[in-house]
Amino acid sequence: MIAPYRHLLGVAVLIATIFVFSIAANAGQKIKIASVGWTGVTIKTDLAVSVLESLGYDAENILVSVPIAYEAMSTGEADAFMGNWMPSMASIADKYFKKGTVDKFIPNMPGAKYTLAVPSYCAKAGLKDFKDIAKFGDKLDWKIYGIEAGNDGNDIILNMIDKNMFGLGKFTLVPSSEAGMLAQVKSFTNEKKWIVFLGWAPHSMNERIDMTYLTGSTNETFGGNDGTATVWTNIRKGFEQEQPNATKLLKQMTFPVSMMNQIMTALHENKSLTPLEAGLNWVKKHPETYRKWLTGVTTVNGKPGLPAFEKTLD
The missing domain is CATH 3.40.190.10 (Periplasmic binding protein-like II)
Known part of the structure; x- marks a missing residue:
């Protein structure tokens, strides 16, 4: 009666070995x-x-x-x-x-595109370039709208503010989620209020919002080719x-x-x-x-x- 038990033990060891190697393979x-x-x-x-x-x-x-x-x-x-x-x-x-x-x-x-943007009615009124933003600070409530904290776009905006680039030293960054920021932009555009926000393509915002990307980006900001990415x-x-x-x-x-x-x-x-x-x-x-x-x-x-x-x- 010993041999069958030895046979069963051998089978069990074989199954366990296969199982272990299977786990290792799947982990890989x-x-x-x-x-x-x-x-x-x-x-x-x-x-x-x-x-x-x-x-x-x-x-x-x-x-x-x-x-x-x-x-x-x-x-x-x-x-x-x-x-x-x-x-x-x-x-x-x-x-x-x-x-x-x-x-x-x-x-x-x-x-792709990744830079600051405005509703097109703002661009038609003169806000077309980074250097124009500070001219309309009062209309913009001295705010620039970004997305989630810690992302690169927000960091670039904060750097522009900290270094007073384009005269933006008085501005405040408003961080939010992608959806939250775009809801804010839609709300502002419905009321024809002024807003500068972080925009990018591809994204449905380009179809949903009559928006204009600002010119004037530099290599220190969103790149020297107006934010083309x-x-x-x-x-x-x-x-x-x-x-x-x-x-x-x-x-x-x-x-x-x-x-x-x-x-x-x-x-x-x-x-x-x-x-x-x-x-x-x-x-x-x-x-x-x-x-x-x-x-x-x-x-x-x-x-x-x-x-x-x-x-x-x-």
């Missing part, structure tokens, strides 16, 4: 992508997580502030970030690029070597401004949609986009990645 496929609470970054990140999950990865969107996103990548607590707006984020991101703990990696959206996908040091297949996918995931504007407009028009649903709806109608994303990409088991993702679109 965990991918964390940091994101911030901006609609565009959320859409891109959720789409990336969805594609990665279809390939068999355990992927997660981690919502943090911009500074924490870089610290998380630097310490290995996050693997990637798809919302690196340059040059405006240079003051936060460059030190990590220089240390080598974060790789700037690949541009995912050229031709490129958005990058950053990855942590070592990620490409550890996860070459997932890295290939992220490298190929690009998002034209026109694509993002359409997705954001759909979100605004249909409040029941989530960013992921709106993104996937657009992707279904444009299969040429996701086919490029998945060229040469496999599942975690080495099978073609395109059919695996397309199954999730049914």
Whole structure:
């Protein structure tokens, strides 16, 4: 009667060994992508997580502030970030690029915009350039409206105020969420009140608000090309070597401004949609986009990645 017990013991050891190795293998496929609470970054990140999950990865969107996103990548607590707006984020991101703990990696959206804006009726009345803001300080109640505290755009505005650039020393920054700031802008525009706010494209605000981006930005503020920006996908040091297949996918995931504007407009028009649903709806109608994303990409088991993702679109 000893042999059967030995056989059972051997089977149990084998099962336990397989289980342990399975856990280790799955742990190696965990991918964390940091994101911030901006609609565009959320859409891109959720789409990336969805594609990665279809390939068999355990992927997660981690919502943090911009500074924490870089610290998380630097310490290995996050693997990637798809919302690196340059040059405006240079003051936060460059030190990590220089240390080598974060790789700037690949541009995912050229031709973006990130700078100060006003309702177009303000521009028509003479507020067209950074140097014009202080001239209309009383009309603006000496306030500039930003988004969440700690983001790079707010930091640039605070630096302009602290250094009295363009005569802005008397102004106060009003931080808020993206949604809160835009609600304030809409409220002001309905009453034809004056306001200067942080604007960017792509975003549905460009369709919903008759707005004008100010000229006069410098390399010390939002960049020397009037706030024209490129958005990058950053990855942590070592990620490409550890996860070459997932890295290939992220490298190929690009998002034209026109694509993002359409997705954001759909979100605004249909409040029941989530960013992921709106993104996937657009992707279904444009299969040429996701086919490029998945060229040469496999599942975690080495099978073609395109059919695996397309199954999730049914």
